[in-house]
Amino acid sequence: MSQSKPETKRPAKPASAAGGPLHGIKGPVVLVGAGKMGGALLDGWLRLGLDARKIVVLEPHPSADVAAQAIGGLRLNPDPAGLKPEAVVLAVKPQTAAEALPPLAGLTAAGAVVISIMAGKTLGFLEQVFGAGTPAVRAMPNTPAAIGRGMTVAVANAAVPEAGRTLAQNLLGATGKVDWVAEEGLIDAVTAVSGSGPAYVFLLAESLARAGVAAGLPAELAEKIARETVAGAGELLFRSPLDAATLRKNVTSPGGTTAAALDVLMAKDGLDPLLEKAVAAATRRSRELAG
């Protein structure tokens, strides 16, 4: 290993989860690509008590945290030829998939479920690489997975048995909520909304801070209050039983300051058409990434 990735916070030892959702997994679970999203999944599995000895990571430049899991028995970059995995989780970039995955096609010979989180890459592509009839799940998580607050939407091909779906549900659910759809075509728009969505929210924090500076605030104060506002509003949305529109109305006094701002944001050329264009662009890009 010539290079290693920056360290991210990982729990020193997994929370005990005897009898938890990952308890019945025999393994090995092979994770291909342990970058930002693959690393978040790995964290979730370890946090939920999946025995590190049941995990294999294939990653050319593992972070120090991933490498450290080898002490607990995680196997890092063994020869894939001898492996008979229960699941193979694909978390490499879609642009590298065509080169990175064909050498791993033999991994599914013993019936492993392939679970891909790659943007754009279709169930058809997975079957092309791993063979027709391979049980395959295409899933789209997002980065709040890193703190167990992810939102994943998944679709399975017809070859996935009930047990395979449960396995995928449990592995993906280690990072947050999982919804399933029957129609694969929806995943491109899901990618544009929840997969990429955290970036839009972080941009809102950045943009709000810049607007604060333009309104005369010192940059440090503007950044702090914008960040806390986005984080606090997100937390309120998470905890409150009220929907987003009601929470918005609760901020908006008639004839007050919020109403003045919302007149701009909710105008015909406001946020709605802008986000519609942004989500359409991301959806298109997801379809292009199918290759």
Ligand SMILES: NC(=O)C1=CN([C@@H]2O[C@H](COP(=O)(O)OP(=O)(O)OC[C@H]3O[C@@H](n4cnc5c(N)ncnc54)[C@H](OP(=O)(O)O)[C@@H]3O)[C@@H](O)[C@H]2O)C=CC1
């Ligand atoms: N980031 C996000 O918000 C989301 C990402 N995704 C999807 O997750 C996947 C991973 O994205 P992300 O984690 O952001 O990207 P990263 O670049 O952080 O992770 C990809 C990892 O795969 C490694 N890799 C490259 N080639 C191989 C190989 N041949 N075998 C094994 N590992 C390899 C990379 O190593 P190196 O860097 O050294 O090349 C890198 O560590 C993508 O397909 C993306 O579409 C899905 C939802 C959200």
Ligand SMILES: O=C(O)[C@@H]1CCC=N1
């Ligand atoms: O930007 C991307 O392509 C990936 C997929 C969703 C979030 N990040």
